[in-house]
Amino acid sequence: MKELQFLEEQGVSPKLIQEVESFRKAHTVSDEVKNRIVKPPIPFYGKEILEMAIAALLQGENVLLSGSKATGKNILAENLAWIFCRPSYNISFNVNTDSSTLIGTDTFIDNEVRLRKGPVYQCAVNGGFGIFDEINMAKNDAVSVLHATLDYRRIIDVPGYDKIELHPAARFIGTMNYGYAGTKELNEALVSRFLVIDMPPLTETVLMRILKENFPDAREEGLKHFAGLFLDLQLKAQNSEISTKPMDLRGMIGALKTVRAGLTPRTAITMGITNKSFDIFEKEIIGDIVMTRIPEEWTRDEVF
Ligand SMILES: Nc1ncnc2c1ncn2[C@@H]1O[C@H](COP(=O)(O)OP(=O)(O)O)[C@@H](O)[C@H]1O
Ligand SMILES: [Mg+2]
Incomplete structure (x- = not known):
């Protein structure tokens, strides 16, 4: 069947x-x-x-x-x-x-x-x-x-x-x-x-499959940065350094859509991930993680 x-x-x-x-x-x-x-x-x-x-x-x-x-x-x-x-x-x-x-x-x-x-x-x-x-x-x-x-x-x-x-x-x-x-x-x-x-935490392999399924038109290298960011956030949440609020795969997928529409990856991630936290200290920690994964100068072309 x-x-x-x-x-x-x-x-x-x-x-x-x-x-x-x-x-x-x-x-x-x-x-x-x-x-x-x-x-x-x-x-x-x-x-x-x-x-x-x-x-x-x-x-x-x-x-x-x-x-x-x-x-x-x-x-x-x-x-x-x-x-x-x-x-x-x-x-x-x-x-x-x-x-x-x-x-x-x-x-x-x-x-x-x-x-x-x-x-x-x-x-x-x-x-x-x-x-x-x-x-x-x-x-x-x-x-x-x-x-x-x-x-x-x-x-x-x-x-x-x-x-x-x-x-x-x-x-x-x-x-x-x-x-x-x-x-x-x-x-x-x-x-x-x-x-x-x-249910086990997401692995890089599964994450990449999900991202590729949602964005078959994206560049593998670009998506890897987003997957890496998610795994970093997952680890920090596991260690109770941050809450699970920014661990938001739906938000990440939403962000990638706006990158496809022309926003810079950093701006998109701010909306889809960073701003999910309303605690300024936590937001700072998330911002630091985002900085290491999603370079500020990146444009749409790095991802699509
Ligand atoms: N193993 C998986 N296979 C396919 N999609 C997954 C998997 N794990 C998570 N997702 C994706 O992650 C997002 C959140 O999944 P969801 O089922 O709502 O999680 P939960 O109910 O555990 O919070 C969805 O977009 C879903 O497609
Ligand atoms: Mg659920």
């Missing part, structure tokens, strides 16, 4: 790919939710991580992706839904998340009280992949409503309504920012319902 070629190219185990293909054949998707099968903007790079996640999901497990900022947790989750060809349901968790935002709320329809189905409910019925984004940000007791959904029972039990069983293709993928500086923990009961993948 051509859609899975990027797995082959990365050397993902052929046996796993075959099993994914069987999974896709075994579970069709109804027409109403086909528009929820979304091709991710970029393939996920990382053979071992892909193999771990695919193997777990094939076995019916839910997966929790934990790791620092910009380790590709969300892009991996989107890739997995795409690999398994399932409709995806993205749910951002925050302090206000409760059972009604997840499962549904009572509403009046035609003079009777009915459940307006929330994303977890829809995911369960349609055999979707539910992406619980930053799952650790929710209050623990609020998400205890998911216990029966996430363990072997595979049900949603809403008081006053019929119990529903999860579609056999339904899976849940949680993401959790595990910062260098301190993390809101997830409670044990919830963690025990996932297999956990600790």
Whole structure:
């Protein structure tokens, strides 16, 4: 299958790919939710991580992706839904998340009280992949409503309504920012319902692939400076010398776009990276790192 070629190219185990293909054949998707099968903007790079996640999901497990900022947790989750060809349901968790935002709320329809189905409910019925984004940000007791959904029972039990069983293709993928500086923990009961993948920091190889994928028209030498800058920032954040705010790959990609449009690399990086920090001392440290990687006199021509 051509859609899975990027797995082959990365050397993902052929046996796993075959099993994914069987999974896709075994579970069709109804027409109403086909528009929820979304091709991710970029393939996920990382053979071992892909193999771990695919193997777990094939076995019916839910997966929790934990790791620092910009380790590709969300892009991996989107890739997995795409690999398994399932409709995806993205749910951002925050302090206000409760059972009604997840499962549904009572509403009046035609003079009777009915459940307006929330994303977890829809995911369960349609055999979707539910992406619980930053799952650790929710209050623990609020998400205890998911216990029966996430363990072997595979049900949603809403008081006053019929119990529903999860579609056999339904899976849940949680993401959790595990910062260098301190993390809101997830409670044990919830963690025990996932297999956990600790996402590794970006390497130069992966970074260069991401940058080249986004900027096929850029010069390799120029991109190397940007990758080097990102790795420097990552290291400083690991050592708690700076926060993770400037470790912003989306910002770096945005900056490169403005270089392509004609800005100087230094100005672009100031907008995309340096200014992400609002602390003057930190900004100074970032400025020093930027200085060693992105020469002030550089113009667009050094990069494109
Ligand atoms: N291994 C990877 N493969 C492909 N893209 C990646 C990878 N790691 C990070 N990225 C890129 O980094 C950016 C941030 O990724 P994201 O998934 O939002 O990170 P996180 O959710 O861990 O903070 C995206 O633009 C994504 O494309
Ligand atoms: Mg994320």
